[in-house]
Amino acid sequence: MKKRSLLYTLLAASCAIGTALPRQAFAEVSDQDFNEVKNMLQELSEKVKKLEQAHDQDQQLHRQDQQKIQELQQDLGQTKELATNAVQKAEAAAQAPAAQSLAAGPSATHQFQVVGDAETIFGHVSGQHSAFAFADFAPIFLFRANDNILFEAGFDFTLANNAPASAGTAYNFDLSFATLDYVLNDYVTVLAGNMILPLGTYTERGAGWLNKMPDNPLPRGLLPGNGAGVQLRGAIPLGAKGQMLTYSVYGVNGPSSVDGTGNSGSLDLGGNVGILSAATTLPRQYGYGLPGTTFSTVGNLHSDPSGGGRIGWFYPWKPQYDVELGISGQSGQWNDVGGKWSAVVADAAVHVGPSIEVKGEYINTWVDTTDLGNIRPNGWWVQGGYKLSGLGIELPVINNVELMGRYDQSNDGLVPATNAERYSAGFIYYFSNTLLFEGDYEWLHSSGPNSQVFPSNELLFQISYGF
Amino acid sequence: MQIEKNIMNQLSSFNRARRVGTGAAALAAVLYAASLAFVGAAEANAPAAKPNDTKIAQAKAAETKKESAKPKREEKKKLTGAELYAINCNRCHPERYPTEWNPAQWKTLMLHMRVRANLPAVQAKTIVKYLQEEAGN
Numbered sequence: 285m286k287k288r289s290l291l292y293t294l295l296a297a298s299c300a301i302g303t304a305l306p307r308q309a310f311a312e313v314s315d316q317d318f319n320e321v322k323n324m325l326q327e328l329s330e331k332v333k334k335l336e337q338a339h340d341q342d343q344q345l346h347r348q349d350q351q352k353i354q355e356l357q358q359d360l361g362q363t364k365e366l367a368t369n370a371v372q373k374a375e376a377a378a379q380a381p382a383a384q385s386l387a388a389g390p391s392a393t394h395q396f397q398v399v400g401d402a403e404t405i406f407g408h409v410s411g412q413h414s415a416f417a418f419a420d421f422a423p424i425f426l427f428r429a430n431d432n433i434l435f436e437a438g439f440d441f442t443l444a445n446n447a448p449a450s451a452g453t454a455y456n457f458d459l460s461f462a463t464l465d466y467v468l469n470d471y472v473t474v475l476a477g478n479m480i481l482p483l484g485t486y487t488e489r490g491a492g493w494l495n496k497m498p499d500n501p502l503p504r505g506l507l508p509g510n511g512a513g514v515q516l517r518g519a520i521p522l523g524a525k526g527q528m529l530t531y532s533v534y535g536v537n538g539p540s541s542v543d544g545t546g547n548s549g550s551l552d553l554g555g556n557v558g559i560l561s562a563a564t565t566l567p568r569q570y571g572y573g574l575p576g577t578t579f580s581t582v583g584n585l586h587s588d589p590s591g592g593g594r595i596g597w598f599y600p601w602k603p604q605y606d607v608e609l610g611i612s613g614q615s616g617q618w619n620d621v622g623g624k625w626s627a628v629v630a631d632a633a634v635h636v637g638p639s640i641e642v643k644g645e646y647i648n649t650w651v652d653t654t655d656l657g658n659i660r661p662n663g664w665w666v667q668g669g670y671k672l673s674g675l676g677i678e679l680p681v682i683n684n685v686e687l688m689g690r691y692d693q694s695n696d697g698l699v700p701a702t703n704a705e706r707y708s709a710g711f712i713y714y715f716s717n718t719l720l721f722e723g724d725y726e727w728l729h730s731s732g733p734n735s736q737v738f739p740s741n742e743l744l745f746q747i748s749y750g751f
Numbered sequence: 752m753q754i755e756k757n758i759m760n761q762l763s764s765f766n767r768a769r770r771v772g773t774g775a776a777a778l779a780a781v782l783y784a785a786s787l788a789f790v791g792a793a794e795a796n797a798p799a800a801k802p803n804d805t806k807i808a809q810a811k812a813a814e815t816k817k818e819s820a821k822p823k824r825e826e827k828k829k830l831t832g833a834e835l836y837a838i839n840c841n842r843c844h845p846e847r848y849p850t851e852w853n854p855a856q857w858k859t860l861m862l863h864m865r866v867r868a869n870l871p872a873v874q875a876k877t878i879v880k881y882l883q884e885e886a887g888n
Contacts, residue, residue: 428859475866494843526874717847750845
C-alpha cells in the first residue's frame, strides 16, 4: 500500500517538473534569435532553389550534348559509307578502264564507218574464151547515231567485160540495201527501208568474201533478195552455252508483175515499186486534178504487201562446234489479178570444230499464174568445206587451204519442167583472214525447154577481199 | 454496173490490205508486249543494289572467298567475250582480229553485226566489251 502511494507521488512530481521545464526553455530563445534563424533558413532555401535551377540547366545542356553526339555519330557513319562506296567504285573503275573511257561517246568520225568487200572473177566457160568476167566493189556504209540507232546502206558497183564506156561493156550500180535500224530493247530491233530478206540465211551471209564459192547456188534465183518495208527481228538467249532462238518478221512490197498480168513470164521477184511514166494520166475517179493532168509519181503495181519471217535455233555445244536450224517463208499477192507468190525455205548449218563446215537450204515456191495455173519452182543445195589445217600438218601452204564441194539443183516447176543440177569442187587459199583466193570447177547438167538459160561447165577463179 | 464492179473490186482489195495491215499491227503489238515481258522479267530477276547492304555484301564476299578455297562441284560457267566471239563470229566469216579497229569502231560494227546476225543483246554486249578491251588504236 505504501509502495503504491509512493509511486503515485513520484508520478505527480515528474509531471510537475515536465510541465515546468518547457516554459523555462522557450523562455531562453528570443525573438531576435528566432528571426535570425528564420532568415538563415530562407537564405538556404533560396540557395537550394538556385542550385536546383542550375542543375536543370546542366541537365538540358547534357541532353543537347548527347543529341549532338548522336548526330555526329550518324554523320560519321555516312562518311564511312561514302568512303567505302568510293573505294569500291574506284576499284571497279580500275578493273574496267576501257569500257569506262568509251562510255563517254566517240567522235563523229568514229560513228561513221565503211566495211564491205571486193571481188574479181576470172572464168572459163566451156565453148567460150577465157576472160576476166566480173569485178565487184560492194561497200557498206554504217553510221551509228547513238547506242540504239544505226543507218546502214550497201552498194554494188559491178563491171563485166571491157572498160567502162566501151563497146560490149556491162556495168551496174545497185543499192543492195539501205535500212534504218532502231534497237527497241534487248529483244526487238526495228528495221525500215530496203532490206535483205531473211529467207534462209544465204543472202544475209552471202557477201563475196563470205560465200566460199565464186557463184551463188542455183535455187537462190527462185527467191527475192531484197524487199522494201519494215522488219522486226531479235534473239532470245537460251541456257548458258550460247544457245539462242532467233526470229525475223517483216512486211514488204513483195514480188510483182512487170506488166500487171498474171502470166508466168511476168513475175518480177525484185519488187513492185516502180515510177509511173511522167506522161501518165490517171482516171478522173481517183480525184487527182483535172482530166488531162499529167504528173509523175511512185506507186505500187498492186495493192497488197507480202508478209514473211524466219525462226532459227542455234545450239553450240562448245566454241566452233554448233548446229543451226531455221525455217522461213513469205507470201503475198504478186499481180493485179489476185495471184499469190509464196515461198518456204528450210536452212541448216553444222560446224564440227574449226575445220569442218556443212550447210544447205531447201527452197519451195508457189506461184499462181493466169496462163499455167499454180506452178512450184523449187530446189536445194548443200555445201561442205574442210580446212586442211585440221590434219595437223605443219606446212604453211597446206594450212591455208580449205577444200570445198557443193551440190545444187533447181526445177522451174513448169510442165514440162526445166531441171538443172550442178556439182562443184573447189578450194580456198587464205592469204590472210580477209584476202581469199577461190577456185572451182562446176559440172552442170540441165534438161527441159529452158535449159539454155543455164551455163555450161565452168572453171572459175575469184579473188575476194573483205574490209 | 461496171463502175460498181470496179468499186467493189477496189473495196475488196482495200479490205485485204486492211486485214494484212491489222494482222501485221497485231503481230507487232504481240512481239512488243512479249519483249517487254522479257525485259521486265530480266529486271525483276536482277538483284537490286542497296547502299546499306555494303557490309552484308562484304561479309558475304568474305564467306564466298572462304568457300571458294574448298573443293566443290564445277558451277555453271558464264561464257567470256572471247568464247562468244569464237562461237558466233567464226561461223559466218573468217575471224577478224580485235586490233583491226579501235574501240569506237568496234561499237559501230557490233551494232551492225548484232542486227545482221541476230545476236542476243547480252551476248553482243559481252563480245563488244571483249573487242574494245583488246582493240587497236
